[in-house]
Amino acid sequence: MAYQKCINCGREYSIDEIVYFCKKCGDLLEIKYDEGELAEALRDNKWRSVPLSVWRYRHFMPISDATKVVSLNEGGTGFHLCQRLAKHLGIRQLYVKNEGENPTGSFKDRGMTVGVTKAVELGVKSVICASTGNTSASLAAYAAKAGLQCAVLIPSGKIAYGKLSQAMIYGAKVIQVRGNFDQALDVVLKLSEKHRSIYLLNSINPFRIEGQKSLGYEICDQLNQEAPDRLVVPVGNAGNISAIWKGFTEFHELGLVNTLPKMTGIQAAGSAPIAQAIKTGSDTIIPVAKPETVATAIRIGAPVSWKKALNAIRESHGTAETVTDTEILDAQKTLARVEGLFVEPASASSIAGLKKLVENGEIDKDERVVCVTTGHGLKDPDTAVKMSEKPVEVDAEITAIEEALGLKEQVAILAR
Ligand code: F0G
Numbered sequence: 439m440a441y442q443k444c445i446n447c448g449r450e451y452s453i454d455e456i457v458y459f460c461k462k463c464g465d466l467l468e469i470k471y472d473e474g475e476l477a478e479a480l481r482d483n484k485w486r487s488v489p490l491s492v493w494r495y496r497h498f499m500p501i502s503d504a505t506k507v508v509s510l511n512e513g514g515t516g517f518h519l520c521q522r523l524a525k526h527l528g529i530r531q532l533y534v535k536n537e538g539e540n541p542t543g544s545f546k547d548r549g550m551t552v553g554v555t556k557a558v559e560l561g562v563k564s565v566i567c568a569s570t571g572n573t574s575a576s577l578a579a580y581a582a583k584a585g586l587q588c589a590v591l592i593p594s595g596k597i598a599y600g601k602l603s604q605a606m607i608y609g610a611k612v613i614q615v616r617g618n619f620d621q622a623l624d625v626v627l628k629l630s631e632k633h634r635s636i637y638l639l640n641s642i643n644p645f646r647i648e649g650q651k652s653l654g655y656e657i658c659d660q661l662n663q664e665a666p667d668r669l670v671v672p673v674g675n676a677g678n679i680s681a682i683w684k685g686f687t688e689f690h691e692l693g694l695v696n697t698l699p700k701m702t703g704i705q706a707a708g709s710a711p712i713a714q715a716i717k718t719g720s721d722t723i724i725p726v727a728k729p730e731t732v733a734t735a736i737r738i739g740a741p742v743s744w745k746k747a748l749n750a751i752r753e754s755h756g757t758a759e760t761v762t763d764t765e766i767l768d769a770q771k772t773l774a775r776v777e778g779l780f781v782e783p784a785s786a787s788s789i790a791g792l793k794k795l796v797e798n799g800e801i802d803k804d805e806r807v808v809c810v811t812t813g814h815g816l817k818d819p820d821t822a823v824k825m826s827e828k829p830v831e832v833d834a835e836i837t838a839i840e841e842a843l844g845l846k847e848q849v850a851i852l853a854r
Contacts, residue, residue, distance in 0.1 A: 439475065440500035442467045442644060445746065453500055456560065456634065458627070458642055466746060467644045468684070469500050477692060490514040490659060492548050492652045498688065499648055501555050508554045508584045510541035513652055517660040522776045523789070527796055531806045533666070534773070534789075535657055538781055538814030542604060545653060545678060545812050546576035552649030553639045554580035562637040563587060566630060568615075568622035569640075570674065570735045571601030572813050577639050578608035589636075591615050591622040596734050598782065598818035618729060620740045623675075641677025642742050650678055654685020657808055658695045665695045667805040670795075672787045672812055673703035673712055673747060673758070674736035680746035682810070683754065699808070701756035702801075703747060704791030706731030706766065706784075709738055712747050716758035721748070732763040732821060735784035735813060757800060761790040767825050769793065773811070780815030780822070788812075 442451040446465035451457050453469075460467060479497040488494040492513035496504065516536045524532035537545035554577070557565055564587035567577050574590035574597075581588035590605050594614035605612050615622040623640060630638035639646060658665055665686055671679050679701060689695045705713045709729035715722065726739035741747065751758055761769075763783075770786035773779050788809040795801040815822055832838035840846050 440469055440471050443470045454560065456637065458630065458638055466642060466743060468746075469644045469648050471498075471500075473691065480692065490656055492551055492649055495652050495655050498651075498655070499552055500645060501552065501559065503559060506555055506558050507551070508558060508580055509551050510547065510579060510583060512540050512547035512551045512649075513656060515539040515656070517657070518777065518779065520777045523773065526772065526776055527793055529792075529796055529801070529803045529805065529807060532792075533660075533806075533808045534777065534779060535653065535660075535808055535810045536779055536781070537653070537810060537812050538785065538817075542572075542576045542579045543600075543814035543817055544572040544576060545650060545810070546572045547580075548652050549641065549646030549649040549677075549681070550576045550580040550639065553643055553646040554584050554586070556645040557586060557637045557639070558584050560637065562635065564589070564635065565637045565639050566590070566626060567639045568592075568619060568626040569597075570619045570737060571597040571605075572735055572817065573640065574610065574612070575601045575604035575608070578605045578610035581610065582608045587611075589613060591626050593618050593622055593737075596737060598734055599820055600814075600817040619675075619738050620725070620729070623742065640742070641675055641681075647677060647681040647684065650681035651685035651688065653678075653810065654682040655689055658686070658689050661806075663695060665690070665697050666699045666808040668702055668756070668801060668807045669699040669810065670702045670704060670788045670792050670807060671810040672733075672736055672784050672791075673705050674709075674738045674741065674784070676703075676712060676741040676743035676747035678810075678812070679703050679750055680743050683750035698754055699756075701750045701754040702791065702795070703751055703756070703758040704787045705758065705760050706733050706736055706787060707760040707762045709736060710760040711739065712741060712744055712751075713758040713760045715744070715748060716751055723748075731766070733766055733782075733784035733787055734818070735782060736787065757795070759791045759795055759800075761787050761794060765790040765794065767821070770815070770822075771825065774815070779811065781811040782813040782815055782817040783821055785811035785813050
């Protein structure tokens with residue numbers, strides 16, 4: 439039987455209690471399982487014949503009623519061997535786990551399928567979140583599928599257009615907050631304490647983390663029951679790196695893989711309290727009051743899951759690094775042009791971080807590396823258009839097009 443447990447004082451809560459922070463010490467909660475029961479449920483190996491997806495790992499999820507599952511076919515995302523990019527970066531083996539291939543275009547769907555299923559199990563009628571964009575898009579979609587009311591709080595003017603359009607078309611009540619994500623999250627936490635009937639689905643909700651941990655499971659299964667040497671992932675509010683680490687450690691404890699990867703978190707230079715804490719060896723973070731970056735998805739100064747993230751990085755002997763906006767946008771372009779993968783700026787920070795860590799010798803070129811790209815490039819078309827060469831406009835005449843393609847010059851050269 440699964441239960442909720444405080445990561446600090448160990449106090450336990452029932453799986454059916456709506457509680458976001460420990461009532462005794464105020465820290466975050468996580469879901470725990472009876473390992474014996476889990477091992478028993480997995481013994482017949484039937485789960486292995488279910489196609490790769492979040493719900494292939496149903497036994498590892500804290501959901502008791504399979505008939506209530508709210509799914510849009512999340513997970514089972516592409517695991518791309520990137521030989522050209524690996525060569526470009528000077529490493530032996532690189533995979534990109536491309537989470538933009540989820541139903542609403544980001545890894546958030548893994549968490550929302552479980553979180554919204556839990557909401558249905560609990561019998562709540564409305565759900566809410568604060569978001570830099572992707573969480574709101576995902577929650578709005580799953581709430582629509584489940585027939586729940588949905589409200590999302592977003593920082594005014596600071597979310598990418600694709601994400602805004604998603605939250606709106608799925609029918610969520612969209613509230614633009616005058617302030618940044620951290621302020622929006624702060625107010626939504628207070629609101630959901632005051633109005634207990636509104637279920638909060640930010641990543642402090644441990645059921646969301648359970649869905650997102652499937653990212654770690656899938657990578658092991660896509661590597662034929664092996665863990666990579668290193669996992670590189672963008673970090674914002676820090677739920678995802680914590681979730682992926684939970685996935686890897688659970689597979690390891692069950693004997694499904696023999697090793698664990700070094701967890702490597704990448705933050706944008708203007709919003710990097712976790713990377714800062716890792717670099718200075720601090721046990722706590724100093725929040726950034728005015729976070730800034732072109733990667734609006736990770737424009738977060740006070741990550742709520744910082745403690746889980748520091749733990750994942752340190753326990754795994756990993757590291758954290760910062761990347762500038764220029765490095766992020768260069769990496770986005772390179773990934774698109776060398777591997778045909780179009781990801782949003784925040785996602786490209788994992789590639790930018792890998793490049794930096796290889797260059798400064800912190801990542802060995804013989805390591806087997808997996809970079810997670812967290813959201814689809816079409817989430818933020820404005821940035822992509824802004825940083826690319828402008829299209830040329832010509833008349834619909836063959837000579838004009840020959841000129842635009844430089845074909846006339848080639849003919850002239852050949853004729854010489
Ligand atoms: N990449 C993308 C594309 C994201 O949308 C986010 C988070 C992250 C990385 C960082 O993940 O917060 O778990 O460390 N987006 C949240 C949102 C905050 O509201 O959509 P994290």
